[in-house]
Amino acid sequence: MIYADANGSLPLLPEVKDYLATRIPAPLYANPNAIHSLGTKIKMGMEKSRKIAADVLGANFNQVIWTSGASESLSTVFHHLLLPKKNKNVIYCSPIEHAAVLAAMDYYRATWDYDVRFMPVDLDGMIDFAWLSSQNHDNTAMIVCMAANNETGVIQPWQQIRDLAKKCVTPFVCDTTQIIGRLPFHFEESGLDWAMASGHKLGALPGTGFLLARDPGALKPIIFGGGQENGLRGGTQNYLGVETLAVAMQTFAKKLATLEQHNIWRQELESALPKEAVIIGKKYPRLPCTTLVGLPGVHGQGVQIELESQDIFVTTSSACSDNEPATSKVLRAMKVDDVLGRSVVRLSLALTATHSDYQNLTQALLTAYQKLTRIKAY
Amino acid sequence: MIYADANGSLPLLPEVKDYLATRIPAPLYANPNAIHSLGTKIKMGMEKSRKIAADVLGANFNQVIWTSGASESLSTVFHHLLLPKKNKNVIYCSPIEHAAVLAAMDYYRATWDYDVRFMPVDLDGMIDFAWLSSQNHDNTAMIVCMAANNETGVIQPWQQIRDLAKKCVTPFVCDTTQIIGRLPFHFEESGLDWAMASGHKLGALPGTGFLLARDPGALKPIIFGGGQENGLRGGTQNYLGVETLAVAMQTFAKKLATLEQHNIWRQELESALPKEAVIIGKKYPRLPCTTLVGLPGVHGQGVQIELESQDIFVTTSSACSDNEPATSKVLRAMKVDDVLGRSVVRLSLALTATHSDYQNLTQALLTAYQKLTRIKAY
Numbered sequence: 001m002i003y004a005d006a007n008g009s010l011p012l013l014p015e016v017k018d019y020l021a022t023r024i025p026a027p028l029y030a031n032p033n034a035i036h037s038l039g040t041k042i043k044m045g046m047e048k049s050r051k052i053a054a055d056v057l058g059a060n061f062n063q064v065i066w067t068s069g070a071s072e073s074l075s076t077v078f079h080h081l082l083l084p085k086k087n088k089n090v091i092y093c094s095p096i097e098h099a100a101v102l103a104a105m106d107y108y109r110a111t112w113d114y115d116v117r118f119m120p121v122d123l124d125g126m127i128d129f130a131w132l133s134s135q136n137h138d139n140t141a142m143i144v145c146m147a148a149n150n151e152t153g154v155i156q157p158w159q160q161i162r163d164l165a166k167k168c169v170t171p172f173v174c175d176t177t178q179i180i181g182r183l184p185f186h187f188e189e190s191g192l193d194w195a196m197a198s199g200h201k202l203g204a205l206p207g208t209g210f211l212l213a214r215d216p217g218a219l220k221p222i223i224f225g226g227g228q229e230n231g232l233r234g235g236t237q238n239y240l241g242v243e244t245l246a247v248a249m250q251t252f253a254k255k256l257a258t259l260e261q262h263n264i265w266r267q268e269l270e271s272a273l274p275k276e277a278v279i280i281g282k283k284y285p286r287l288p289c290t291t292l293v294g295l296p297g298v299h300g301q302g303v304q305i306e307l308e309s310q311d312i313f314v315t316t317s318s319a320c321s322d323n324e325p326a327t328s329k330v331l332r333a334m335k336v337d338d339v340l341g342r343s344v345v346r347l348s349l350a351l352t353a354t355h356s357d358y359q360n361l362t363q364a365l366l367t368a369y370q371k372l373t374r375i376k377a378y
Numbered sequence: 379m380i381y382a383d384a385n386g387s388l389p390l391l392p393e394v395k396d397y398l399a400t401r402i403p404a405p406l407y408a409n410p411n412a413i414h415s416l417g418t419k420i421k422m423g424m425e426k427s428r429k430i431a432a433d434v435l436g437a438n439f440n441q442v443i444w445t446s447g448a449s450e451s452l453s454t455v456f457h458h459l460l461l462p463k464k465n466k467n468v469i470y471c472s473p474i475e476h477a478a479v480l481a482a483m484d485y486y487r488a489t490w491d492y493d494v495r496f497m498p499v500d501l502d503g504m505i506d507f508a509w510l511s512s513q514n515h516d517n518t519a520m521i522v523c524m525a526a527n528n529e530t531g532v533i534q535p536w537q538q539i540r541d542l543a544k545k546c547v548t549p550f551v552c553d554t555t556q557i558i559g560r561l562p563f564h565f566e567e568s569g570l571d572w573a574m575a576s577g578h579k580l581g582a583l584p585g586t587g588f589l590l591a592r593d594p595g596a597l598k599p600i601i602f603g604g605g606q607e608n609g610l611r612g613g614t615q616n617y618l619g620v621e622t623l624a625v626a627m628q629t630f631a632k633k634l635a636t637l638e639q640h641n642i643w644r645q646e647l648e649s650a651l652p653k654e655a656v657i658i659g660k661k662y663p664r665l666p667c668t669t670l671v672g673l674p675g676v677h678g679q680g681v682q683i684e685l686e687s688q689d690i691f692v693t694t695s696s697a698c699s700d701n702e703p704a705t706s707k708v709l710r711a712m713k714v715d716d717v718l719g720r721s722v723v724r725l726s727l728a729l730t731a732t733h734s735d736y737q738n739l740t741q742a743l744l745t746a747y748q749k750l751t752r753i754k755a756y
Contacts, residue, residue, distance in 0.1 A: 001405065005414065009614060011407035020402050027379065029389035031578075036383065036682065036691045068446035068585060071603040071613030079600070083461075084489060099604030100612050107602060111462060200409075200614050207446060207585040207616025222457070222600050224485060225449040226477030226696070234478050235449030236387060236578050238585025238619075304414065313414045318604065 002312040002357050002364075006201075007150050007178065007290060007348035013203030014352070015251045016244045023243065032239045033228060046239045049246035056249040057195070058186030059212050065219075065232050066242050069209035070177040071100040072223075073196035076211060076233070078104050079222045081142050081171050082112065088141035091116045094127045094156070095333035096149050098318070101175060102329070105144070114141065118333075125152040125281040125334050129160050137168035146175040148183070150318050151330045151346055153290030154281035155179075162191050177201065181252050181351075182287050183259070187212050199241060203350070204248040208241030255351045262351065263288040265358040269347070272362045274369055278340060280331075289349045293365075294340040298372040303345045306368035312361060314345045380690040380735050380742075384579075385528050385556065385668060385726035391581030392730070393629045394622045398583075401621065410617045411606060424617045427624035434627040435573070436564030437590050443597075443610050444620050447587035448555040449478040450601075451574035454589060454611070456482050457600045459520050459549050460490065466519035469494045472505045472534070473711035474527050476696070479553060480707070483522070492519065496711075503530040503659040503712050507538050515546035524553040526561070528696050529708045529724055531668030532659040533557075540569055555579065559630050559729075560665050561637070565590050577619060581728070582626040586619030633729045640729065641666040643736040647725070650740045652747055656718060658709070669725045671743075672718040676750040681723045684746035690739060692723050 003011060012020075030038035032046050046066070054061045067073045082091075093105050095118040108114040117135075120128040127145060143165050148155045158174045165172035173194055179185055180197035187195055193215070199208030213219050216232055225234015270279050270291055278294040295303060300316035307314055317328035327341025345365075349357065381389060390398075408416035410424055424444070432439045445451045460469075471483050473496040486492040495513075498506040505523060521543050526533045536552045543550035551572055557563055558575035565573055571593070577586030591597050594610055603612015648657050648669055656672040673681060678694035685692055695706035705719025723743075727735065 003408075003416075005408060005412060005417075008412050008417075009407070009409035011405070012402070017402055020398070024390065024395055024398050024402070027389070029387070030381075030383060030691070031387035034383060034386050034693055036686055036693065038381075038691055039383075039386075068450070068601075068616070069613045072446070072450075072601045075601045075612070078602075100602055103604070103609075103612060104602035107598075111598075198614065205583075205585075205616075205618060206614060207583075207619050220485075220489075223446075223450045223453045224456075224478055224481035226481070231481075234453070234481060235447045236576065236584060238446070238583075240583060241585050241616075308414055313408070313412075313416055315412055315414065 002353070002361055004312060004314045004347045004349050004361060006350040007346065008315055008318065009200045009206070010203040010350055012205070012244075013248055013251055016203055016205070016247050019244060019247045023240070032237055033226065042239050046237060046242050049242045052246040053210065053249045056253045057180070057212060058188045058190075062230070063187065063212050063214065063216055065211045065213060065216060065229050066237050067196075067209050067211050067233055068207050068238065069198040069200065070175070070196045071198075073209060073211035074100050074173070074175060075104060076219070076222050077173050077194050077196075078108065078142075080220045081173070082108055082114065085112055085114075086141070088139050089113075089115050090139045091141055092119060092132060092135065092143045093117070094119050094121065094145045096121055096125060096127070096151075096330045097144060097146055098150055098175060098177065101144055101146070119145070121334050123334055123336065124283055125149055125154040125330070126284050127156055129157045132161065133164050137170050140168065140170045142171045142173060144173045144175070146177070147179040148287050149330065150178045151328060152281040152292045153286035153348075155285045155287070159191075178287065181248075182289065184256060199245045199248065202245065202248040202252065204244040205238075205241040208238055208245050210245070252351070258351060259288045262349070262353070265355055266291055266349075269358050269362045272366070274366065280336070280344065289351070289353070291347045292344055293347065294344045295369050296339055296343050298343055298369060300342060300344045302372050303365070303368050306372065307364055310364050312364050314347055316345055380731070380739055382690060382692045382725045382727050382739060384728040385724065386693055386696065387578045387584070388581040388728055390583070390622075391626055391629055394581055394583070394625050397622060397625045401618070410615055411604065420617050424615060424620050427620045430624040431588065431627045434631045435558070435590060436566045436568075440608070441565065441590050441592065441594055443589045443591060443594060443607050444615050445574075445587050445589050445611055446585050446616065447576040447578065448553070448574045449576075451587060451589035452478050452551070452553060453482060454597070454600050455551050455572050455574075456486065456520075458598045459551070460486055460492065463490055463492075464519070466517050467491075467493050468517045469519055470497060470510060470513065470521045471495070472497050472499065472523045474499055474503060474505070474529075474708045475522060475524055476528060476553060476555065479522055479524070497523070499712050501712055501714065502661055503527055503532040503708070504662050505534055507535045510539065511542050515548050518546065518548045520549045520551060522551045522553070524555070525557040526665050527708065528556045529706060530659040530670045531664035531726075533663045533665070537569075556665065559626075560667065562634060577623045577626065580623065580626040580630065582622040583616075583619040586616055586623050588623070630729070636729060637666045640727070640731070643733055644669055644727075647736050647740045650744070652744065658714070658722065667727045667729070667731070670722055671725065672722045673747050674717055674721050676721055676747060678720060678722045680750050681743070681746050684750065685742055688742050690742050692725055694723055
């Protein structure tokens, strides 16, 4: 099996499976907030995990807030920044954000009358920073832009937006979900006020994640509870999930050195594709393990099915859009035409992938393309 | 080991551990929203789990929304009912609610200027329904009351409140977290608009739970995402946790017949306690496996530590209050005095507990009490 849908979700890492093989049978289950020794031991494990995650992420221990995932983390920050509504009314948002952001923007527009303005984005998936910086930000309540796009892998100018936002004294929410675990990331050095990630994209248990907050004391929770996470996120913590997040973060830290190798393998794959193939966002820096390739003349879902018959799993866009046989929202925002848009497949490999995985994927893709063009499946 | 903190959190059920022993090594991990066959298989497992939970809970399939736990479920319902604020301004709330409710009420009072009024509650932990029904509800935005209290186990008059609320056309949120998995519960027959529970209180993986919604289509989410859970709860689902919830619900359904036995064992335990012991809420119907016992003259935390030395785990209140050596908020709301309040221990056994667990717990409690009164530890 070659699993090339890492941007959608990562299978549990072998290290996480090994951890769970001994952890689950152990008689160490209780409420981490109870003061009996079982609870205390679990809490200590959770706090040790917090220290591990904080160290890998370049954050302070108290800046790590455990959540159920990046969507919850993002919704928490939006709620914190936008409600109750104050005097500023405009939100600048990139149109290629993850659905967790776009759906939230719909809500704040429709229910709270925020004026949500979308930044232009070019055909290769890069947002137009010059346009954003040319706007008057006196009335800007928030700017939102992801660090890297989940479909194209294109790295966005988030450092420039951060500096612009600082200059304009405007909150900036950078969705870091796609770069954490895929690129080096250091919260302190990032200068961001918030960062977030999902455990299921890191090879930890699903239903886990975190929010990093530069100034955690000021955060208003959206899930209320009995003082867990310093009062910032209610609900008994998913301590088992948290422990696997620590294992995943440690594993990622060890694999960081292989990123450059993955970059090279991805470039090899891209060079070996047929000359008709269009690598979306090719001219920009992209995530090491992500290629969005258009194969005009064939249907992306055809390629997906063809590869699946060889036990290779890819998608045509993000999971949220994958079940629509149409150009994805991200590509539509980029004004990619339907012929190209419906022909794309997203290849996103895990850091556990080997050189031969890349080579086999390349070969399978070439074979599928030849077959599909020959039978004029589209 | 005797684990008598089931109301705080339940260890993974043996059935759940068995399930995970074969599930975790299986190569079945992916985004359940992806359309490749891995994603589809996982989605099918999640939907099968939804059907199992719905059947056990007497709900329709589409009324089950997976969340990260009861705190999230409650926060979702409050957000849905209270924001944006409409013309009604009063919330009636019991003062013995779980911290997930009380902290939310603080927020809606302080931030949104709701007038939160607390119902009186008697010394045995029963809310005053006559008082609630005597109020004018023309301006009532919401009534909140738990089905059973987590510390005393006292079952509250939630059916009467439900009928009152229906008569007054006022939304009623009944926190069912403590009765689901501890008493028979049938959502359709309950007549409630909402119900919720946490997986970690049912022996499933932590970080799981659900919200039951009578009219799910109308619900506004608080966590936004890519259309997961019919657009009602964003974020890639904790599918592994969901599968264990189904195992736990099935196990509970099988154990329902043993509830009466547990009730008898608990009564045996209560009868065997020293004559000075005060069973809080004794005169009211209570949860089958919960006893809150005051042992005036000794300190509850002393009993807790003494029992722990015999590998028996109890708490002095809910986990959220357990680390304060003071009378819990719930008991203070009941106007229990400090001498009694600081002497209590909560015994809450799982449905996996045996008769000899009850007998051994009784004996250990008697021994601890004798020892502590003899050395005048308090």
